[in-house]
Amino acid sequence: MANVPIVFNEALNLQQLGVPEASIKHGLTTMESENWIVCVEPSQVVMVDLRNGAQVTKRSITAEAAIMHPSQSVIALRSGPTVQIFNLDAKKKMKSHTMPESVLFWKWADEKTLAMVTGTSVFHWAMAGEAEPERMFDRHASVGPSTQIINYQVSPDSKWCLLGGISAGAGGTVNGNMQLYSLEKKVSQPLQGHAGAFCLIKMAGREDAAQVLVFHEKKAETPQEPPKLFVMEVGRDPSKGAAFRLPPTVIPVPAEAAADFPVSLVVNKKDEVALLMTKMGFLYMFDIHTGKTLYRAKITNDTVFCTCSQDSTGAMFGITVRRGQVFRVLINGPALVPYIVNTLRDNDLAIKIAGRLNLPGAENLYAAEFEKLISARQVVDAAKLVASSGTALRTPATIARFQQIPAEPNSPQPVFQYFSTLLESGRLNEQESIELAKPVLQQGRPQLMEKWLKDDKLQCSEALGDLIMPSDVGMALSVYLRAECHSKAINCFVQRGEYDKIVPYSTSVGFKMDYSSMLSQLLFNNPQGALDLAKGLVNAEGGPLIDIQATAEAFLSSNRVQETTAFLLEALKENKQEHAYL
DSSP states (O other): OTTSSEEEEEEEETGGGTOOGGGSSTTTEEEEETTEEEEEOSSOEEEEEGGGTSEEEEEOOOOSEEEEOSSSSEEEEEETTEEEEEETTTTEEEEEEEOSSOEEEEEESSSSEEEEEESSEEEEEESSSSOOOEEEEEOOGGGOTTOEEEEEEEOTTSSEEEEEEEEEOGGGOEEEEEEEEETTTTEEEEEESSOEEEEEEOOTTOSSOEEEEEEEEOOTTOTTSOOEEEEEEOSOOGGGOOOOBOOOEEOOOOGGGTTOOEEEEEEETTTTEEEEEETTSEEEEEETTTOOEEEEEEOOSSOEEEEEEETTTTEEEEEETTTOEEEEEEEOHHHHHHHIIIIIOOHHHHHHHHHHHTOSSOHHHHHHHHHHHHHTTOHHHHHHHHHTTTTSSOSHHHHHHHHHSOOOTTSOOHHHHHHHHHHHHSOOOHHHHHHHHHHHHHTTOHHHHHHHHHTTOSOOOHHHHHHHTTTOHHHHHHHHHHHTOHHHHHHHHHHTTOGGGHHHHHHHHTOOOOHHHHHHHHHHHOHHHHHHHHHHHHTOTTSOSSOHHHHHHHHHHTTOHHHHHHHHHHHTTTOOGGGTTO
16 A cells, blocks of 8 residues: 555465475574575475575475575574584585584574574584584573573674573463673673564764664563563763663554564664564564654464565565465555654654655655744754755755855854755765855865865766866866766866876777867977877777878978977887888
């Protein structure tokens, strides 16, 4: 539906691919990434290659469990305490190890590491080399033997681990517990909740990304209280400032789902949004920056036991138990902001989401807020609003508004405050670059322009190059080259006397020009330059770009005997038969 902020579709069905219903459940079917699904049957392992149109490969292998590497054709197999890793392309066993006790849960912690959870501990096994699995930490009492482990995550900096599981609670409820462990400090923090994940998010006003833990909290001792979403930064160096942390936000669970509980939390890294999937088939979508709920809907009547992310699109894949539906959920960009405005009625959230994700739907909100701030002379806040608006307010009219505001005593011009704010958040567009360059060049501060160009903060264009040209030919050349204004770049080479660069540049960009006219002009103004250019043209890769006889006659007609002789010596140095008449 066009007005719903998600797109839901079935990618494929495992039963239709021949996988028996009994194999489509937790522990027997795994999906570590968007590339593969692996299903374990009594006498074979079935691999579904999603990279090649869901091509099915069946191997006569007896195993209790199997998982594919997230990106390589590498499979890990488990039978009792024995774990083996095979390279399918090379058709060879890479590693094998017998664990001290049975592995109850496992997954790829990253591209290089297989994580395994036993009844007492968590192990990491490096895929490369000869090293045996390394015990990382012991399971906390809160995730002890009575807990079924359903989740394990390692932070992007590989310094934090999150182990999660479920257990039977009072009155038929299902409790969730997690263990947050610091590998550096070797300490654990128990958390009450069912699902969580680490991710990196880009914070406004910060150069470094924030490594946050997003998790669901539901306390067993207060079942009447609604669950909450927590977002907190972990591992930040205190010298860089305080860690980012949001106040917990209530998760809006519908009355009919009071006994429901999450089974997974997947982070959409592209849009910095968290997707929470529950046992009853409810999907919750949260904005990680604010903790607010963006959307909630029941998307399936079946239990979803397996999920994974598709980082390139921000989508989430899920698999339903027994029926084997493999579905894909994706943000419906054009509908998200209108949904926030019209259904959630949260204009502030709509402005933030539209700006961060560069989505349509908040243009009127931006315009109204901008007018309000400008009228109150809140120049910096107005500039920040424009910077966060995506392209909605980045117009010539906005520049004009800031240019019209008179400066306060002992304060910079409002338009400079505006451009400074934009430069902090990213790159100026073409018109902004031109309007900033005008006063900066007038004030004789080309070093600022040079710095911004070096940092790629300005959009190069022919107009910007023309503006810079009277002040600095070299800087103008840099702009023309980036803007692919070939004729003006060549003119800069001429003015700088770099005639030897003209032909290689023209050839490399496929630019054709009237070299005869250029030579004629140079003959009067700079005979040596004309000679250097002529030599380059006659020695061009692929053959001469000028007529040798006509060029020699042009030099002679200008009474440039010495230059004529030097040109002919260069042009005829190979002593070719076709040049005999010269």
